[in-house]
Amino acid sequence: MKILVINSGSSSIKFKLYEMSSAEEGEVLASGLAERIGEDTSTLTYKRHEKDGSETKQTWNDPLPNHETGLKRIIKALSDPEKGVISSPDEIAAAGHRVLHAGEAFSAPTKVNDAVIDAIKKCIPLGPLHNPANLDGILVASQIMQGASQVAVFDTAFHQTMPPEAYLYALPYELYKEQGVRRYGFHGTSHKYVARVTAKLAGVPQDQSNIITAHLGNGSSMAAVRNGRCVDTSMGLTPLPGLIMGTRTGDIDPAIIFYLGKQLGLSLEELDNLVNKQSGLKGICGHNDLRDVHTAAEEGEERAKLALSMLAYRNKKFFGAYIAALGRVDAIAFTAGVGENDSWVRAQSLADMEHLGVVIDLERNDGRCSEPTLISADSSTIQVWVVPTDEEYEIARETYEVLS
Structure with a gap:
């Protein structure tokens, strides 16, 4: 076909x-x-x-x-x-x-x-x-x-299995019922593909697997996947919240928007542009491409070093949260442009998590990964993989299933 x-x-x-x-x-x-x-x-x-x-x-x-x-x-x-x-x-x-x-x-x-x-x-x-x-x-x-x-x-379909306690915001309930304000999540096709492949690589049946998938690129998100079904994800009503991204803030205090609007007289459109296109790595150090951030950090730019530290720290917080949410984790998978190619981000995002069962083998982790690669140490109770995503193939596969 x-x-x-x-x-x-x-x-x-x-x-x-x-x-x-x-x-x-x-x-x-x-x-x-x-x-x-x-x-x-x-x-x-x-x-x-x-x-x-x-x-x-x-x-x-x-x-x-x-x-x-x-x-x-x-x-x-x-x-x-x-x-x-x-x-x-x-x-x-x-x-x-x-x-x-x-x-x-x-x-x-x-x-x-x-x-x-x-x-x-x-x-x-x-x-x-x-x-x-x-x-x-x-x-x-x-x-x-x-x-x-x-x-x-x-793109949002995979995250529709989240329970209400994960997808609802603590806003008046009517805003959910009447305006659809809730967590939807994105990168769903990628998370679904990577979770399925990672379960197979880890030797665990998909319907019995607990996987954390990290789609890291200029836009980044994580998902906690229990038994092949998403139970939480870092993006929300829009792709803005969660991890620090190339030009997006990730999670911030929402009152910052009101504060800046009043202090600087910014319009809603200007505030939208600020948090979506002028923030993230770009806002911290002036570079939104992580390769440029690394180069700047190597040349001694302190704000580039800060941006890298903030990125890794935010990633680590979400990994810890999703380990807690799942209870038992079989594997963690990195994917997308940064996840597949940036060994520093992978290592630092999971550094000092041995007490949670995550141990990275720095030699295995070194370099880019163009095919599925195990980067955790043999002593790690949670396997860590790099799994190149293939959203187009997942769309073809799901289209085939619909027609079959």
């Missing part, structure tokens, strides 16, 4: 075409990115994945005025007689779409119908930057690929 995974952004379409033989086995046939849609300098990058593991890459710089043109150009590349991987678009059985927010409407991937489209629209206030673009991708694909099923895979 050929499944096209689509991640539609406001000015881009990221895609991967899979040949799925089962829910557990799939092969990437092609992938790529259409970017700067709507601009004069649009680019389509297309990669055909060869049987020997190599890639054949092509790039086009034709204008892509809208998402419809972009997706048509992608389909044309996939079915090109010389460089394509399908003879006809009719070979594509389904498109699996990444959708950011489903509110409480869906806790699993869902075949798209009018009710699903309405639910995505209703969640636009909760995901104003992503849901409209995600919906555009679905509507355009439905028009162009009329013979293919459309499946929505929601």
